[in-house]
Amino acid sequence: MILSRQNFRKQIREKRNRLCKDEQHQASLSLSLRFSTLPELLICQHIALYISSDGEIDTKPLIERLWKQGKQTYLPVIHPFSKGCLLFLHYDSNTSIKQNTYGIFEPELNKTCIKPISQIDLICTPLVGFDSLGYRLGMGGGYYDRTLKEWFITGVGAIPIGLAYDFQHVDQLPIKSWDIPLPKIVTPTQIWQW
Numbered sequence: 001m002i003l004s005r006q007n008f009r010k011q012i013r014e015k016r017n018r019l020c021k022d023e024q025h026q027a028s029l030s031l032s033l034r035f036s037t038l039p040e041l042l043i044c045q046h047i048a049l050y051i052s053s054d055g056e057i058d059t060k061p062l063i064e065r066l067w068k069q070g071k072q073t074y075l076p077v078i079h080p081f082s083k084g085c086l087l088f089l090h091y092d093s094n095t096s097i098k099q100n101t102y103g104i105f106e107p108e109l110n111k112t113c114i115k116p117i118s119q120i121d122l123i124c125t126p127l128v129g130f131d132s133l134g135y136r137l138g139m140g141g142g143y144y145d146r147t148l149k150e151w152f153i154t155g156v157g158a159i160p161i162g163l164a165y166d167f168q169h170v171d172q173l174p175i176k177s178w179d180i181p182l183p184k185i186v187t188p189t190q191i192w193q194w
């Protein structure tokens with residue numbers, strides 16, 4: 001039997017939050033190393049990531065590695081008026097960060113730092129679970145499904161790459177009509193691609 005979306009969310013989130021600090025740290029370093037082997041990186045300059053929350057695999061080592069490589073990085077900000085939508089703002093070591101309504105760290109909204117998604121090359125997407133076809137289950141806000149819709153329909157725009165622990169993979173997720181499958185997902189031990 002395949003579990004409901006809520007049950008998958010609950011089960012995987014609990015598993016993520018049970019990892020000890022050392023397991024989290026080792027996995028985040030492996031993820032950062034493996035991500036660096038992506039051929040896309042050679043031609044990409046503008047990369048959106050996110051600050052990890054709720055036991056998500058820590059993106060900090062990856063972000064710092066990308067900075068050392070001279071890449072420009074961006075973070076999502078919950079749109080102040082447009083419900084369910086994200087803005088992407090430039091992120092460097094001087095960016096002022098605050099917690100949003102979900103308790104997730106995001107840049108303070110400064111209009112001059114907004115980067116149109118059409119000018120971003122890669123979007124690293126958070127996820128709670130992913131399946132053998134590349135479908136992702138998120139936190140339930142639909143934020144990334146909305147963000148990725150245009151790329152999915154037109155093939156133009158930032159390419160999404162999921163980031164996850166290996167154990168976030170499940171055989172099959174219950175899919176909804178609006179779900180956008182990811183073309184690539186990087187975990188500490190492998191790169192899934194479709």
Ligand SMILES: Nc1nc2c(c(=O)[nH]1)N(C=O)[C@@H](CNc1ccc(C(=O)N[C@@H](CCC(=O)O)C(=O)O)cc1)CN2
Binds near residue numbers: 050056141143144
């Ligand atoms: N680190 C990180 N940043 C991110 C996301 C993410 O998944 N991870 N998002 C990806 O979209 C956006 C925020 N999305 C969110 C959507 C819903 C909830 C939320 O409602 N959480 C509740 C209930 C969850 C549930 O339905 O089980 C909670 O945490 O209790 C949180 C964040 C933008 N930034």
Ligand SMILES: Nc1ncnc2c1ncn2[C@@H]1O[C@H](COP(=O)(O)OP(=O)(O)OP(=O)(O)O)[C@@H](O)[C@H]1O
Binds near residue numbers: 176
């Ligand atoms: N492209 C879209 N346009 C309008 N509504 C959408 C779109 N994508 C998703 N939604 C709505 O968003 C809600 C949450 O979707 P879903 O449960 O798939 O989120 P999620 O993928 O888990 O979250 P997230 O993308 O924020 O990590 C659904 O009720 C759905 O109706």
